[in-house]
Amino acid sequence: MSAAVNAISPSLSRQSARRRLLAASLGVGLLAWHGIGLSNPTPVPAPTPVPAKRRFALVIGNARYALPANALANPVNDARLVADTLRKRNLDVALLTDLTTAQMEAAVDEFATRATGADLALVYFAGHAVAVDDVNYLFGVELPVPLAEVRIRTAQQGSLSLKRVSQALRRAQVRARLLVLDACRTNLTRGAPSAGLVHTVPAGVELIAFSTQPVATAEDGFGNEGPRYSPYAFYFAQGLADLPASAPVETFFKQLTGDVQVATAYRQIPHYASSLVGTITFTSLADGQTPAVPGANPATAGTPGRGPSPTLGRDLIKARISAWEYEIERGAQYLDEPRLASLQARAQAGDVVAMTTLGLIAENGEHVTQDYKAAARWYQRAADQGFAPAQTYLGELAGMGRGVPKNYNVAERLFRDAAEAGHRRAALNLLDLRVRMGEPLDPREWADVLQDALRNPPGLPQSGMPPIQGLPDMPWMRALGVRPPGQP
Numbered sequence: 001m002s003a004a005v006n007a008i009s010p011s012l013s014r015q016s017a018r019r020r021l022l023a024a025s026l027g028v029g030l031l032a033w034h035g036i037g038l039s040n041p042t043p044v045p046a047p048t049p050v051p052a053k054r055r056f057a058l059v060i061g062n063a064r065y066a067l068p069a070n071a072l073a074n075p076v077n078d079a080r081l082v083a084d085t086l087r088k089r090n091l092d093v094a095l096l097t098d099l100t101t102a103q104m105e106a107a108v109d110e111f112a113t114r115a116t117g118a119d120l121a122l123v124y125f126a127g128h129a130v131a132v133d134d135v136n137y138l139f140g141v142e143l144p145v146p147l148a149e150v151r152i153r154t155a156q157q158g159s160l161s162l163k164r165v166s167q168a169l170r171r172a173q174v175r176a177r178l179l180v181l182d183a184c185r186t187n188l189t190r191g192a193p194s195a196g197l198v199h200t201v202p203a204g205v206e207l208i209a210f211s212t213q214p215v216a217t218a219e220d221g222f223g224n225e226g227p228r229y230s231p232y233a234f235y236f237a238q239g240l241a242d243l244p245a246s247a248p249v250e251t252f253f254k255q256l257t258g259d260v261q262v263a264t265a266y267r268q269i270p271h272y273a274s275s276l277v278g279t280i281t282f283t284s285l286a287d288g289q290t291p292a293v294p295g296a297n298p299a300t301a302g303t304p305g306r307g308p309s310p311t312l313g314r315d316l317i318k319a320r321i322s323a324w325e326y327e328i329e330r331g332a333q334y335l336d337e338p339r340l341a342s343l344q345a346r347a348q349a350g351d352v353v354a355m356t357t358l359g360l361i362a363e364n365g366e367h368v369t370q371d372y373k374a375a376a377r378w379y380q381r382a383a384d385q386g387f388a389p390a391q392t393y394l395g396e397l398a399g400m401g402r403g404v405p406k407n408y409n410v411a412e413r414l415f416r417d418a419a420e421a422g423h424r425r426a427a428l429n430l431l432d433l434r435v436r437m438g439e440p441l442d443p444r445e446w447a448d449v450l451q452d453a454l455r456n457p458p459g460l461p462q463s464g465m466p467p468i469q470g471l472p473d474m475p476w477m478r479a480l481g482v483r484p485p486g487q488p
Contacts, residue, residue, distance in 0.1 A: 055122075055282065056115040057093045058107065059083040062127030062141050064098045069146045074221045075126035078182060078233035082124050085237040089282065091122070101140030104160045112168040120282055121169050122178040126233060129183035130155050136162040138183060148338075166206060175205065176280045178249065182211040182218065182232045205280075209253050209272040211260070213349045218268050223319045232270060235259035248279050265421075266385040267324070267352050317422040324353055325389045325425065332360040335367045347378070352387040355379075359393060363402075372403030383414065388423035391415075395426070399433060408437055 061079025063072045076097045083095040094114075096107055108123075115121045128139040132152050137159035145154060162179065169177045211232035212218040219231050227234050239255055250272075257270045331343065331353075340361075346354035359378030362371045376397050382390030395414030397403050404410075412433055418426030434441055 054115075054118040055091045055120045056111065056118050057083070057086045057091045057122040057124065058111040059086070059093060059095045059124045060099060060104060060107065060127070061097045062099060062125075062139070065128065065139075065141045065143055067143065067146060070128060070143055072127065072220055074228055074230050074233070075182075077228045078126040078230050079124070081229055081233055081237045082126075082240075085240045086122070089240060089243075091120075091282070098141050100142045101158055101160055104138065104140055105164070108160070108165050108168050112172040112174075115169070115174055116172040118172070118174050120176045120178070120280070121172075121174040122180065122282070123165055123169075124180045124182070126182040126230065129181060130159075132156065136181070136183075138162065138181075162208075170206075176249075176276060177206040178209070178282075179206070180209045180236070182230055182236075205275060205277055207249060207253070207272060207274040207276055207280075209256075209270065211268070211270055213269045213271055213351075219264055223323055226319070231260050231263050231268065232256070235263065243282075245281060247281060249276070249282055250274055252282075265321075265324070265352060265387050266350070267387070269350055318424060321388055321421070321423050325423075327353060328357045328360055328389060331357040332364055333366075335361060340367070347381075352382040352385050352390060355382040356387065356390040356393060359390070363393070363397070372397060374403075376403035386417075386421070388418040388421040388426060391418040391421075392423055392426040392429060395429060399429075399436075408433060412437075 059079045059082050061075040061077070063075040065071050079095060079097055083093045086093045092114075094107070094111060096103075099107065111121075111123070125138055127141075128143065128147060130137055130139070130147070130150055132155045137155040138161075139159050143150075143154075143158070162181070165179060166177065211230070221228060221230060222234070229237075235256055239252060239259065243252060253270070253272045257272075261269045331339070343354045343358055343361075347358055355378050359375040359382070361367055362378065363375035364370070376394060379390045379394035379397065383394050391414045394404075395411040395418070398405075398407050398414065399411035400406065412430065415426045415430040415433060419430050431441065
């Protein structure tokens with residue numbers, strides 16, 4: 001919250017009165033700015049923090065939606081993880097899972113009654129939500145239609161609005177309110193481009209946190225080999241567990257943003273909006289400037305306080321990149337107008353997977369006019385954020401001279417960066433490019449890369465996913481007699 005101070009020059013006869021007024025209301029700093037001197041000013045002491053004795057949390061995780069198409073993998077796991085971590089911070093926690101809309105409304109009312117007059121109240125929701133006319137609606141598990149078919153009336157009449165939650169806590173005169181939504185899930189933005197959560201201006205003394213940027217997606221997990229939580233819940237709990245008691249909650253959410261965006265290759269960038277006044281704390285971080293770095297070793301990170309994730313190893317990063325590549329290939333192949341509009345909205349919001357998918361759509365030319373230059377521009381935008389699949393696709397264009405000047409050195413740099421990030425397809429492309437450039441290759445390097453690719457074919461579907469087409473026919477494939485799916 002900010003205030004504007006309009007200074008009006010007074011007459012000399014009123015100068016002393018003006019000085020007394022400014023000294024009383026605005027302090028020494030503003031007087032100095034106006035050139036008005038005070039002798040021996042006394043520093044104003046910082047306010048003494050008051051312990052937040054009554055702290056409550058309501059944690060809801062909805063995963064088992066009535067329609068199989070709406071089911072989610074991890075919200076219940078997320079809710080349990082967050083609830084356990086909050087309890088360790090001595091918050092009074094109510095944990096509820098797989099609620100209908102009516103049950104959520106009753107839970108919010110009961111929670112507000114219990115938290116009346118509290119110093120701090122936190123509501124955490126993991127599940128499906130949608131935004132209509134700048135209002136966020138949270139869905140109970142009875143949602144009767146697929147998310148892509150949700151209409152305004154369904155959202156307004158069959159869900160819990162975030163405004164209702166905020167109003168209930170305001171009526172309960174809670175001193176500081178934190179609303180956390182890990183609800184902008186992948187399925188949510190596959191339909192109309194308006195799908196997804198929108199930022200809400202928080203009422204006084206309130207913070208609203210979103211697990212991803214507007215009109216973008218949020219990961220529902222790390223994949224089969226990773227933690228059974230969403231990245232947002234995983235880092236929320238990890239950061240909360242490490243938090244000293246003295247840091248502002250805004251510091252915590254800034255660190256959370258850094259952790260999640262790095263772990264998701266900047267595909268998912270959490271946001272928050274705050275109208276908190278003063279210094280509100282519930283936990284804190286050892287170092288608010290050092291986001292986690294996937295795959296590194298906390299013991300050797302060399303940075304005090306926050307370190308890399310202890311769970312995200314290199315194999316997991318490779319698996320996630322393969323899953324993202326699968327989504328890119330599939331998204332470029334199966335396209336209609338609503339999906340295209342959604343991809344464009346997600347790309348504008350900073351979603352690197354959407355950017356890369358739009359690049360592949362332009363490169364393939366199956367649904368739009370083929371445009372290699374447009375493809376290169378989309379790939380470049382995502383590659384600039386360090387997204388390995390985009391670096392690989394851009395390197396392939398550079399190696400062929402499509403949309404960008406043909407330049408093996410540029411292609412080699414892009415492939416190398418992507419391969420070092422864990423992209424198997426880039427590692428294969430790098431070997432292929434070195435052959436074309438006449439460089440000698442280490443047979444052990446060939447063997448390692450090929451064995452890794454055979455164990456986990458790049459861009460091929462993960463377990464339970466339908467097969468797709470679109471893998472490149474590279475010289476190393478022809479030499480081994482390998483053909484991508486769907487090619488003769």
